[in-house]
Structures are given as C-alpha cells and as structure tokens.
Amino acid sequence: MLPNFLGVGFFRCGTTWLHETLDQHPQVYVPQKLKEIHFFYEENYGRGLPWYETHFPSDDTADQFKAVGEIGPGYATRGCLDRIAAEPTIERFLFMVRNHADRVYSNYRQAARMSSKPAPFEEHVAQIESWGPSQRYTPWIEAWINRFGADRVLVVTLEDVMRDAKGEQTRIANHLGIDPNGFPDEPTSRVNESAMPSRPWLYKLAGKTNTLLYRYRLYSVSNALKAMGLKRLMGFGKGAPPPPMTDESRRLINE
Numbered sequence: 001m002l003p004n005f006l007g008v009g010f011f012r013c014g015t016t017w018l019h020e021t022l023d024q025h026p027q028v029y030v031p032q033k034l035k036e037i038h039f040f041y042e043e044n045y046g047r048g049l050p051w052y053e054t055h056f057p058s059d060d061t062a063d064q065f066k067a068v069g070e071i072g073p074g075y076a077t078r079g080c081l082d083r084i085a086a087e088p089t090i091e092r093f094l095f096m097v098r099n100h101a102d103r104v105y106s107n108y109r110q111a112a113r114m115s116s117k118p119a120p121f122e123e124h125v126a127q128i129e130s131w132g133p134s135q136r137y138t139p140w141i142e143a144w145i146n147r148f149g150a151d152r153v154l155v156v157t158l159e160d161v162m163r164d165a166k167g168e169q170t171r172i173a174n175h176l177g178i179d180p181n182g183f184p185d186e187p188t189s190r191v192n193e194s195a196m197p198s199r200p201w202l203y204k205l206a207g208k209t210n211t212l213l214y215r216y217r218l219y220s221v222s223n224a225l226k227a228m229g230l231k232r233l234m235g236f237g238k239g240a241p242p243p244p245m246t247d248e249s250r251r252l253i254n255e
Contacts (some may be wrong), residue, residue, distance in 0.1 A: 001062045002053060005092040005176055006084065007067035009076030009087030009140060012106040013096040014158035019071045021169060021187065027178040031055045033220065037070050050161035067092075067176040076140040085147055092176055093144055097137045098158035101253040105245045111243035113196060114204040121245050125253070192251075201235050204251040 007018055019035050022028045038044050039052045056068055084090060112118035145153050154175040161168045165187035172182035
C-alpha cells in the first residue's frame with residue numbers, strides 16, 4: 001500500500017522526534033528499515049511506486065493502521081510538490097519547524113562533527129548561505145497550503161514540542177485521524193542534538209560508509225552497525241563543543 005500522510009519539512013527541526021513519536025502509536029505505521037526513504041526526490045522517483053510500496057504494509061494488513069506514512073524532511077525544498085500531488089492516497093502533511101537561527105546552528109554542529117577544529121560559526125554560515133530568504137519556512141509552507149488546502153497541512157514547532165510534547169501529540173493525532181490517547185504516557189523526548197564525537201575522522205568515515213550502504217540498499221547492514229554501538233566507538237558526547245553562536249549572529253540570521 002501507499003502512504004496516506006507525509007512529513008515534508010524541514011531538516012534539523014525535530015523530524016527524529018516526529019518519526020519516533022509516530023512509531024510509538026499502534027494506529028500508525030512508519031518505515032522501520034529506513035527512516036527517510038526520499039522516494040519523491042528526482043533521483044529516486046524512477047525506482048517506481050512498486051519499490052516505494054515495499055516500505056509499507058501489504059494491502060492485507062493495511063486495516064491495522066489508520067495512518068501510514070513517512071518523514072521526508074527534504075520533500076518541501078527538493079522540488080517534490082508536483083510528484084507528491086500526483087499520488088491521490090496522500091491526504092495529510094506535517095511540517096516540523098524551529099527558530100531559524102537555531103536550525104542554522106544545528107546544521108553547523110552537524111558539519112562540525114567531521115572536524116577536530118571546526119571553523120567559526122560565521123564562516124560556516126557564509127559558506128552555505130543560510131542567511132538568505134531561500135532558507136525561510138514561509139514560502140515553502142504557503143506553497144503546500146495553496147496546493148492542498150490549509151486543512152491538510154499541519155505545522156509543528158520544535159519549541160512547542162519541547163514545551164508541551166503531549167499537547168503537540170494531540171494536535172498531530174487529530175490531524176491524522178488517530179486516537180490521541182494511543183501515545184505512551186511519557187512522550188518521547190529524543191531530539192537529534194548533534195552531539196559531538198571525540199573521533200571526528202571515524203564519524204566522517206562512518207558517514208561515507210553509510211552513504212555507500214544506502215546506495216546499494218543495504219539498510220539492514222547499516223541498522224546492524226548502529227545497533228552494535230557505532231556511536232559509542234566514535235565517542236559521541238565526549239567531543240569538545242564547537243564555537244557557540246553569538247547574540248549578534250542570532251540577531252542577523254533572524255532578521
């Protein structure tokens with residue numbers, strides 16, 4: 001079967017929380033082997049719908065779930081709108097957003113993982129041009145609302161999740177048509193905070209290896225390596241933090 005909802009944006013905004021929250025609900029199915037399928041990216045779309053369907057329950061087990069979907073944080077910004085709109089089964093959309101400056105800094109921390117001497121934050125920002133309006137959320141969200149209607153698009157902020165995860169779970173449940181009481185009593189608090197490794201070179205090597213495994217669809221091998229404690233070997237959480245974001249940088253980014 002094909003999904004009836006998608007999480008469509010954005011990277012570094014809490015999509016890990018969203019995936020794991022939905023995974024805990026008995027009426028929801030999200031892919032187990034591969035969190036981000038990226039099927040609607042131009043380079044993957046040619047694999048065809050039969051390949052995409054293999055990531056979701058078969059038709060004879062579909063009645064176990066009211067909401068079936070995946071979280072693809074790049075779908076909003078990678079030219080996927082028309083391809084997604086062509087699939088009539090997909091009825092609901094979720095956006096995860098956060099304070100723009102915090103998102104830029106989270107991106108910086110992610111990049112800094114691969115260097116023992118990360119460049120200053122301002123240099124990183126200048127290189128990726130994250131100051132500009134092309135990185136803002138509003139134009140992308142408006143495009144989806146204009147295409148599908150406001151009732152089919154829900155925007156969730158990471159700040160609201162951190163303040164009231166249970167309340168945001170209820171909003172998401174109502175949007176997807178599932179039981180708000182189906183989530184665990186204690187909401188998941190996992191947010192990818194880009195912890196720093198003490199062995200950046202090993203992290204960089206692991207990233208390249210993981211990309212290769214995904215290219216050849218060896219998802220089970222990738223998951224097995226993670227289960228074996230690869231992050232522990234890389235010393236996650238033990239590395240020195242990168243230079244902080246200054247108040248002036250925050251002000252300029254959020255202008």
